[in-house]
Amino acid sequence: MAWAKKILRVNLTDGTCKNEPLNMDWADKYLGQRGLATKYFVEEVDPKVDPLSPKNKLIMTTGPLTGTCASTAGRYSVVTKGALTGAIACSNSGGFFGNEMKNAGYDMIIFEGKAKKPVYLFIDNDDVQLLDAGKIWGTSVWDTEDWIKEHHQDPMIRVASIGVSGEKGVKFACVVNDYHRAAGRSGVGTVMGSKNLKAVALRGTKGVQVKDYKSFMKAVDAGKAVLSGNAVTGEGLPAYGTQVLMNVINETGALPTRNHQTVQFEGAHAISAEAMAEPRKSDGKPNLVRNAACFACTIACGRISTIDRTHFTVAERPQYQVASGGLEYEAAWALGAATGVDDLDALTFANFICNEQGYDPISFGATVGAAMELYETGVIDKKATGGIELKFGNAKALTDLAEQCGKGEGFGAEIGLGSKLLCEKYGHPELSMSVKSQEFPAYDSRGIQGMGLAYATSNRGACHLRGYTVASEILGIPEKTDPLVADGKAGLVKAFQDATAAFDSAGICIFTSFAWSLEDVAPQIDAACEGGWSVDKLLEVGERVWNLERQFNNAAGFTAKDDNLPARLVKDAAKVGPAKGLTNQLDKMLPEYYELRGWTPDGVPTNETLNRLSL
Amino acid sequence: MNIELKLYASLSSYLPPGAKHHRVALDVAEGTTPAQLIDDMKLPKEACFLVLRNGVYLTPDERETRPIKEGETIAIWPPIAGG
Numbered sequence: 001m002a003w004a005k006k007i008l009r010v011n012l013t014d015g016t017c018k019n020e021p022l023n024m025d026w027a028d029k030y031l032g033q034r035g036l037a038t039k040y041f042v043e044e045v046d047p048k049v050d051p052l053s054p055k056n057k058l059i060m061t062t063g064p065l066t067g068t069c070a071s072t073a074g075r076y077s078v079v080t081k082g083a084l085t086g087a088i089a090c091s092n093s094g095g096f097f098g099n100e101m102k103n104a105g106y107d108m109i110i111f112e113g114k115a116k117k118p119v120y121l122f123i124d125n126d127d128v129q130l131l132d133a134g135k136i137w138g139t140s141v142w143d144t145e146d147w148i149k150e151h152h153q154d155p156m157i158r159v160a161s162i163g164v165s166g167e168k169g170v171k172f173a174c175v176v177n178d179y180h181r182a183a184g185r186s187g188v189g190t191v192m193g194s195k196n197l198k199a200v201a202l203r204g205t206k207g208v209q210v211k212d213y214k215s216f217m218k219a220v221d222a223g224k225a226v227l228s229g230n231a232v233t234g235e236g237l238p239a240y241g242t243q244v245l246m247n248v249i250n251e252t253g254a255l256p257t258r259n260h261q262t263v264q265f266e267g268a269h270a271i272s273a274e275a276m277a278e279p280r281k282s283d284g285k286p287n288l289v290r291n292a293a294c295f296a297c298t299i300a301c302g303r304i305s306t307i308d309r310t311h312f313t314v315a316e317r318p319q320y321q322v323a324s325g326g327l328e329y330e331a332a333w334a335l336g337a338a339t340g341v342d343d344l345d346a347l348t349f350a351n352f353i354c355n356e357q358g359y360d361p362i363s364f365g366a367t368v369g370a371a372m373e374l375y376e377t378g379v380i381d382k383k384a385t386g387g388i389e390l391k392f393g394n395a396k397a398l399t400d401l402a403e404q405c406g407k408g409e410g411f412g413a414e415i416g417l418g419s420k421l422l423c424e425k426y427g428h429p430e431l432s433m434s435v436k437s438q439e440f441p442a443y444d445s446r447g448i449q450g451m452g453l454a455y456a457t458s459n460r461g462a463c464h465l466r467g468y469t470v471a472s473e474i475l476g477i478p479e480k481t482d483p484l485v486a487d488g489k490a491g492l493v494k495a496f497q498d499a500t501a502a503f504d505s506a507g508i509c510i511f512t513s514f515a516w517s518l519e520d521v522a523p524q525i526d527a528a529c530e531g532g533w534s535v536d537k538l539l540e541v542g543e544r545v546w547n548l549e550r551q552f553n554n555a556a557g558f559t560a561k562d563d564n565l566p567a568r569l570v571k572d573a574a575k576v577g578p579a580k581g582l583t584n585q586l587d588k589m590l591p592e593y594y595e596l597r598g599w600t601p602d603g604v605p606t607n608e609t610l611n612r613l614s615l
Numbered sequence: 616m617n618i619e620l621k622l623y624a625s626l627s628s629y630l631p632p633g634a635k636h637h638r639v640a641l642d643v644a645e646g647t648t649p650a651q652l653i654d655d656m657k658l659p660k661e662a663c664f665l666v667l668r669n670g671v672y673l674t675p676d677e678r679e680t681r682p683i684k685e686g687e688t689i690a691i692w693p694p695i696a697g698g
Contacts, residue, residue, distance in 0.1 A: 231664065231694030240624050242697030247623050247637070251690050252670045269636040274623060329697045468698050475665065475696055480672060514696045578670040 001211040002064035002528035003027055004107045007040075008128065010121060012195050013054060013113030017121075017128045022107050028531050029614065031538075033063035034090045035505035035545040037079040037108055041088070042548060044110075047555035051081045051187070052169075052194040054114035060101065060160070060175075060200065061109075063507025064529050067102030067208040070220045071227055072509035074099040074295025076183075081556070083187030083194070084171045084363065084418050085437045085461040088552045091174070091188045092465070092504060093160075094294030094302075095181030097202065100158035102507075104204025115196035120148070120161075124203045133198035138164060140406075141176040141358045148201045161199035162189040163358030168408025169193065170416035172363035172439075180325025180355040181294065186438060186460050189358050216527035223512075223520050224298050230515035232477070237301040237511065238291050242329035243273035245442070246337075252474055252483065253577020254447030255333065256440065258340045258392045259369040260433045260566075263444045263574045267342025271332050275344055276303070282310045287344055289323045299511055303327060305348050313349035313399050326351040330464070333442030334365025339372060340392030350402040357406025363418055366439035368401055370419040370431050371411075379426050385411045433566055436461035436558065445565065445584040446574040448473050450481070450489035452584035453593055456563045457493070459549035465510060467496035477514055484578060486585035490592035502542035544613045547597075547605050551615065560603035563590060616645050618683050620652065621690035629658050638688075649678040649689055658691065665692040 007020045023040075030036040037059040049055045058080040065073040076098030082089030101109070104123050118137035119130045136144045145159040159177060166173035166189035173189030174182040183189075210216040227233045236244065249255045250268035257265040269275060276288040285306070292302035306323050307314045314320040327335075327348055335347040354361040368390075374380045375390035382389065388397050388411060404412020414422055419432040419439050433440050438461025445452030450469035458466040469492050473483035481492060499518060503510050506525055518535045526533040553562075569584045594601060598609030605615070621638045622630050630639055643652065653663050666673045667690045673681065683689060 232696045236624070236693060236695040237697075240695060244624050244692070244695045245697035247621075247690075248665065248692060248695070248697075251621070251667055252672075274627060274637060464698055470698065471696065474672075476672070477696065480674070482672075484671075511696075511698070 001209050001530065002068065003032065004102060004105050004208070006105055006107060008106050008109045010109060010111050010130070011113050012111060012115040012119065012197060015115070015130055017130065029541070030545060031064065031502070031505040031541050032107065033061050033066070033075065033077050033505050033507055034079070034092070034501060035541055037061035037077065038088065038090065038545060038548055040108070040110065041079050042552045045081065047552050048557070049081060051083045051086060051191055054195070056081050056191060058111045058188065058191050058195065059108050062098050062102045062107055063505055064525065066507030067099045068210060068216070068528060069296055070508060070524050071224050071298040072294065072296060072512055073507050074297065075507050075509055076101060077504065078175050078183040078188040080188055080191045082460060083173070083190035085186050086556060087186070087436050087460055087558060088549045089186035089188050089460050090504070091183035091185050093175070093177055093181050093183040094297070094509060095178030096295045097158045097160045097177035098507070099295040100202040100204045102204065102208055103206050104202050105206050109200070111195060111197060114194065118196045118198050120199040120201060121197070122152070122201050125206060136198055137167065140164060140356045142179060142356050144199055145179060148199060152201070154203060157201050157203050159199055159201045161358070162192050163356065163406060165357045165359040165406050165408060165416065166190055166193035168413070168416070170359050170405060170408055171418040171421070172360040172416070174358050174360055176355060176358045182355070182358070184360045185362065185463060210528040211530055212527045216524065219523035219527045223516065223524055226520055227298050227512065227515050233299050233511070233515040237299050237514070240273045241291065241301050241303045243276060243303065243327055243332055245329045246272035246332060247274065248474065249443060252447055253574060253579045254444045254483070255337050256433070256442065256444040257337045259338060259373045259431065260440070260444060260568055261373070262576060263447055263579060264577050265337040265340070267340070268337065270342040271336040271344050271347055276305065276327065280308050282308050287348060292325070294509070297509065299509070301511060307345045307348050307352070311345040311349070312396070313346060320349065320352060324352055325355055330441045331361035331365070334362045335398065338365045338369035339398055341395045341398050342393070343395040346395035346399050349399050353402040353406050359405060359416070362441050363439045364402070364405060364415065366433060367415050367419040367422060368398060370423055370433065371415060373431050374423070374426055374428060379428055430567055433568070434462055435565065436562055438462045443470055444574070445569055446582050447577065447579035448483040449486045449585060449589070450483070450492050452565055452569065452586050453489055453493045453589040454496070456565055456586055456590065457593060459546070459553055465500070467493050467500060468510070469493055469496050471514065478517065484582060486588045490589050490596055493593060494596050497546055498539055498542035500542070501545040502538040505541060505545060540613070544615060547609065547613055547615055550605060554604060563603055616643055616685045617641070618643055618686065619688040620656070621688060623690070623692045624695055625693050626658060626662060626691055629656055643683065646682045648680065648682055649673060652683065652689060653691070662693040663691050664694040
């Protein structure tokens, strides 16, 4: 139960859609969503495949709790080989699409091949059709979603789609659902675009069955009580959202600034959660309109914002004088501190464009930051940028490039390469602040040592959502550790990575883990699903998933040399703040991490480890 | 003794007049601890979740026992998270 026990396999080359039973033996070992879809993916796809080849596959996948009334149980993920990274990609999104997919009766949808012409998949419970997307190809995520709802005369349809950036091959294109929630990282939208698949539109009304209804409701109620009674998930996140971290991380000296040249941003206060709540001069209203919740979520950390109508980005463009999603912390950091831009309205506009055109604001902002360093050091000039004065802090340059990148035009198309290819093109690969070609998020690992190891070993490239040791090192959740020391971080990172993989396989949001441990999650899964789901079993699933992803990456050609950080972080000490004088001590943490993982010194899981995890 | 106090999120409303960008300069007695400063500013103690001295975390014990020094910055947040 809880699983729909059904897969939809869509062959885009042949135009066929077939149902298959879910492999329940695999469900027992990989649970769902991230874990189970990764199992299907590695079984079916050659690790050496070109991410943009028709032989690559793309899986949209839910977890067993998705679509139930468990708190935050609306999650789905997109699993593929990432266009940005060439590594296993699993990008997780909230909103309402995941719930609708599960209620239509599918645990996952596997896309294979490539359509001859642009298509979209339309599902109304058991009615499944591949339809002509000719009228929406070349349009934005927002226009696509509007068109599909109008065309089918149903405003309740949930849509996940790509924008023009995904069609044009921007390496970090997203799959965006519900206008502003995104499976955002690693270029999963680029893969979708390469298949001529514009959108998936769903209507599902079947409901989700659980194993033991009474036990499930009891466990769900207990979980919700923990969330509402916790000061972080019950008060802090709904009131201030993730953006409250801007001043925290700046104060702790771990806010990467101007392409990681320094670790504190003098403009942080102007782009923070507090700034979003301050009345502006023009109309006395704040940037922030209200918070928002995804399906079934009882935290509601999302931000809904507006841009000052007198701001240069929207003064002549009423279509952007609306309330929409953002800013969240990671996006605000990348669009702001990474580029040195402290104009909150410019950041909000750039974020709107990222949502509208469907690309990752983290990789975009970080790549603009790298390009700004190339410009300021004289490597590129206005001839290369198409006349844009690409200096740090130039808000107009940021917003112009956001629009160009969204359409794959001008220098924005080069930004769409991602920082690694861009910096390599201009002869300075060392200026790409990335791991496995994916740009860092909003924490400098000189000031938060554990995050350096988490980034270096993340299976999808630099990412905060594979092992968020910030929770422990900065916020004291579940217990405080010192962010400035490397000792003990190998075990901390492994524990966060394995637990996160279990959360990500369940259909719930990782933000619940600010209050929940697996002790809170296990009873909910066990009441919903057959299989005897204990904390130990979930931890084993998490570790198994992590090793499975690692095996795929190793087979794809990644080695221990790719578990690395840019020289700037391991050789150039932080110049200010608590981490002044410190570099990241990855060389101390990595060997201990491999040993704890049961891997060889070359980062390969040993036979003993594989046997222990039944891999 | 001159110090700087920064208050964020829901604690911002406790900042005295003259504060800018959530920070204010204060003249406090020698030997004042962060815990005493929290009392003096009438901050709700249970809401003082994250207390940093020059960006470095102070444990609840350190807040009680470690006097603030001339020129130091104390920054305080209620329970928050992100990511």
